[in-house]
Amino acid sequence: MGKDEVPTAKATNRWQPVCQKGELASGQTVEFRIQRPHADPGTMPLTGFVFLHGDEPRAYVNQCPHLGIELNWMPGQFMDADKLFIQCSTHGALFKPGTGECIAGPCQGDALTALDLRIENGEIQIRFQE
Ligand code: FES
Known part of the structure; x- marks a missing residue:
């Protein structure tokens, strides 16, 4: 690509810090706003949530x-009364x-959208694929 050409494809969003893994006590869920720098103006904001499944964090x-x-x-509050499944309140x-x-x-048969997740120096980071 020449130096004056502009990439047409949307760049991948960057990793976004959410919280320290140690802050996620068992059964606790942390909500966050998903940063979408490449989203079209006027796009509805999205939120996500992260929790521990066993010892492994999951984010959707x-x-x-x-x-x-x-x-x-x-x-x-995302879990059902028995704390076994994520439950939609509607x-x-x-x-x-x-x-x-x-x-x-x-x-x-459908599924929640999983977010990319990684841990850097104990910090949970997520990435949303546009
Ligand atoms: S089951 Fe979630 S909106 Fe209907």
């Missing part, structure tokens, strides 16, 4: 595949925490 876009709305109605869809797969509800 906070968007139910059924209607595209946020899963939770209370801050940080119509009760249940999702496996490890994979995001919907196992019951109107979007059964």
Whole structure:
């Protein structure tokens, strides 16, 4: 590519710090705004959430595949009463925490959108693929 050419493809978003892994006590969920520097102006903002599944952090876009709305109605509350599955507060869809797969509800067979996740010096970072 010449020095005056402008890349036409959207660049990949950068890694975004979320929290320290040590801040994620078992059963705790941290919500965050997903930074989307390459999104078109006027694009609806997206949030995400991260939690520990066993000892491994998992992060998903906070968007139910059924209607595209946020899963939770209370801050940080994503799990069902038994703390076994992620549950959509609108119509009760249940999702496996490890994979995001919907196992019951109107979007059964669909899945939450997983976020890229890495740990740098104990800090959890996520990346959203546009
Ligand atoms: S909006 Fe989530 S199950 Fe309907």
